[in-house]
Amino acid sequence: MSVTSHDPKNVDATTGTATTGHEWDGIRELNTPLPKWWLYIFYATIVWALGYWVVYPAIPLASSFTKGMINYSSRGEATADVEQLKLARAPMVNALAKASFEDIQKDPKLLTFARAQGKAAFGDNCAPCHGAGGGGSKAFPNLVDDDWLWGNGSLADIQATITHGIRSSDPDTRQGNMPAFGDGVLKPTEISAVADYVRSLSSLPVEQGADLNAGQKVFADNCVACHGENAKGNPELGAPNLTDQIWLYASDKATIVEGITKGRGGMMPNWGSRLDAGTIKALAVYVRTLGGGR
Amino acid sequence: MSVKQQQARESEIEAAGLEAPLYASRAKIYPAAVSGRFRNIKWIILCVTLGIYYFLPFIRWDRGPNAPSQAVLIDMEHRRFYFFFIEIWPQEVYYITGLLILAAVALFLMNAIAGRLWCGYLCPQTVWTDLFFAVERLIEGDRRTRMIKDNESFNLERFAQFLLKHWAWLMIAWWTGGAWVLYFSDAPTLVYQLATFQGPFMAYVWIAILTTTTYIFAGFMREQVCTYMCPWPRIQAALTDEWALNVTYRYDRGEPRGSLKKNAVLRDAGKPAGDCVECNACVYVCPTGVDIRDGLQIDCIQCGLCIDACDTVMDKLGRPTGLIGYDTDINVKRREAGLPELKTRFIRARTMLYAVVMVVVGGIMVGVLATRHDSGLAVIHDRNPLFVRLADGGIRNAYTVRLSNKLPENRSFEIRVDGFSPELVTSAEGKRGESGWPVLLVGPDQTFEERIFVTIPKGGLGNGHDQDDDKRDITFRLIDLRSGSQIDVKYHFMQPHGEKQ
Numbered sequence: 001m002s003v004t005s006h007d008p009k010n011v012d013a014t015t016g017t018a019t020t021g022h023e024w025d026g027i028r029e030l031n032t033p034l035p036k037w038w039l040y041i042f043y044a045t046i047v048w049a050l051g052y053w054v055v056y057p058a059i060p061l062a063s064s065f066t067k068g069m070i071n072y073s074s075r076g077e078a079t080a081d082v083e084q085l086k087l088a089r090a091p092m093v094n095a096l097a098k099a100s101f102e103d104i105q106k107d108p109k110l111l112t113f114a115r116a117q118g119k120a121a122f123g124d125n126c127a128p129c130h131g132a133g134g135g136g137s138k139a140f141p142n143l144v145d146d147d148w149l150w151g152n153g154s155l156a157d158i159q160a161t162i163t164h165g166i167r168s169s170d171p172d173t174r175q176g177n178m179p180a181f182g183d184g185v186l187k188p189t190e191i192s193a194v195a196d197y198v199r200s201l202s203s204l205p206v207e208q209g210a211d212l213n214a215g216q217k218v219f220a221d222n223c224v225a226c227h228g229e230n231a232k233g234n235p236e237l238g239a240p241n242l243t244d245q246i247w248l249y250a251s252d253k254a255t256i257v258e259g260i261t262k263g264r265g266g267m268m269p270n271w272g273s274r275l276d277a278g279t280i281k282a283l284a285v286y287v288r289t290l291g292g293g294r
Numbered sequence: 295m296s297v298k299q300q301q302a303r304e305s306e307i308e309a310a311g312l313e314a315p316l317y318a319s320r321a322k323i324y325p326a327a328v329s330g331r332f333r334n335i336k337w338i339i340l341c342v343t344l345g346i347y348y349f350l351p352f353i354r355w356d357r358g359p360n361a362p363s364q365a366v367l368i369d370m371e372h373r374r375f376y377f378f379f380i381e382i383w384p385q386e387v388y389y390i391t392g393l394l395i396l397a398a399v400a401l402f403l404m405n406a407i408a409g410r411l412w413c414g415y416l417c418p419q420t421v422w423t424d425l426f427f428a429v430e431r432l433i434e435g436d437r438r439t440r441m442i443k444d445n446e447s448f449n450l451e452r453f454a455q456f457l458l459k460h461w462a463w464l465m466i467a468w469w470t471g472g473a474w475v476l477y478f479s480d481a482p483t484l485v486y487q488l489a490t491f492q493g494p495f496m497a498y499v500w501i502a503i504l505t506t507t508t509y510i511f512a513g514f515m516r517e518q519v520c521t522y523m524c525p526w527p528r529i530q531a532a533l534t535d536e537w538a539l540n541v542t543y544r545y546d547r548g549e550p551r552g553s554l555k556k557n558a559v560l561r562d563a564g565k566p567a568g569d570c571v572e573c574n575a576c577v578y579v580c581p582t583g584v585d586i587r588d589g590l591q592i593d594c595i596q597c598g599l600c601i602d603a604c605d606t607v608m609d610k611l612g613r614p615t616g617l618i619g620y621d622t623d624i625n626v627k628r629r630e631a632g633l634p635e636l637k638t639r640f641i642r643a644r645t646m647l648y649a650v651v652m653v654v655v656g657g658i659m660v661g662v663l664a665t666r667h668d669s670g671l672a673v674i675h676d677r678n679p680l681f682v683r684l685a686d687g688g689i690r691n692a693y694t695v696r697l698s699n700k701l702p703e704n705r706s707f708e709i710r711v712d713g714f715s716p717e718l719v720t721s722a723e724g725k726r727g728e729s730g731w732p733v734l735l736v737g738p739d740q741t742f743e744e745r746i747f748v749t750i751p752k753g754g755l756g757n758g759h760d761q762d763d764d765k766r767d768i769t770f771r772l773i774d775l776r777s778g779s780q781i782d783v784k785y786h787f788m789q790p791h792g793e794k795q
Contacts, residue, residue: 108737131679134678144676146690245686246685291747
């Protein structure tokens, strides 16, 4: 149905605008075309869409999609961003890889960078066992206190531990074992006695009627090889100091008895096979800031 | 057509029993040239404000080798804002809040004194539109010429003028965008970079955005921005009172309107006759197309150009000027009632209140600025673990501290903890000063983060400061080793439950 807008019947008296001729219950529809600028923008978007389909990935196919002329992908963009970030960090990363710990300590910029990188790497790799803040948990050492199982807390020692791991598959791994004395070496009474003796070393209360002399004798016969005559431990073997207030597992007698009976041998991976030397250096610097060394 | 005229037309249509349309297209406005007092004031304000905007970034201010030498600079990259002798760090952005309050109250005060001073003279929309009008007039001619040309078909002369006008507008708009980005980087360097196409991409984007908005707002949207987009006319209308000076048509003197000769005859016959000769000069010069004789209205920006236009006409007719002028509602009403005019009262409760608010806010800002520290200390307690037991049974807490040095030079600070002896406080770096307390170095205009360990040995401090709370208060003290100035930060020390330390 075509309506001529010149027909006076089809012109709205109030506005002077033509109507479409359609009428519902006395209401007539004004024939108000869309503004030109609006239409042109609409057409422009259509043209734009055609171009977009050609240039960018657009149309899904059965098992793939059209790749577009410039072969764009958001994943590729992210990869490029990461590459760019690596490139931007390269000077500092290279400087860190080459620098000795002394150099790092002397250069505030490098030190700040190492700490920041170490913090990020710690969160990615170490936090699952050692905790987000390095607080550790049972069987996983606390890195914030002033005690070190292995080495003396120097940067080089921390670096060696991270690189080669503890009881790991690395040939240079830190090695040392708490044997299971319950496997026919010591009788349960002897284990109980030595556990009481060990508690007494840290000034912890012992059970009533405990024979500390018997415990001391068991200790001298079995434990001094690693833990030392004065029970101060041996950081070369990862043998803990038994006279201090820090306990990797727990200080109650049952846990100590369990440790002597079944042995202990926590494991830490050799991160040298997974992380580059610079990152490990950064980790060592960061870990040392957690507790400030011994 | 002004909003008021349009409303009048709508009521006419409705009175005739018809429905008024919901939409009316804009009637193009062709403001005529005018000269006079207010036009001169507007020219001066235009030159001063645009001069400040375009050239301020080029003013230099020496801050030494470790800080930029641009007087006004928003340094996004290093997160600093420089304004002559003031340097603002991101954590001090609350000064902007103070400035915004000051700006709002200043706007209210202007309004209480003389209406829309901001709209008529100072608003960027007004200033740039005024400049664009001037360019248009210079190239295409005055009101009549432009109206005739718009009705003519397109010819070569019109085409040349069209090109020239839009080119000039775009140049102004481009300069506006160009000046904008100079506030965010060293101006001379950036100008060189931009000119040699080595500028940062974002600079070109911002220039493009500002060029576009200036060109569209001042070239095409003009009074529509004020009438339809800006919230201030609505707020202003609610804030004004009968004592505020406003650009007013003194209808008590102007009405009834009529031609000069007719009104002269009436006047001689002792009948009422007004001064308004219906020359419409006030309407022709209006940049928003209103008729001031309809009274105060939302689209009148009160720029005063109709005052100039009317005064010119009155001078020619030998009648006193001021048929349109700055006047208060109260005086219009009093003259109508045959009462003598009152003197304009600038000092009244409203203006005093605004002035007091401005003085208080300004005073607080100046006070805070004058007494602020040139260094800062922020302390965060380790969350995991809250404390550690040391090998000897002592309890140690670790804190991350961030020192800020707001001076452009290297500085050394000592960190102390009240009630503790120096050896109980250690930094991860381990450096100590002569007094035995940890010493930290902070570079010029920088912050420095370090971990601080605080220990309470087994058996407690033994100096009367011991407590058995799980959480005890301690005070960190940052001392500038050169000036001796100090900052205290209260924090807490966590220890195992029920253990006296």
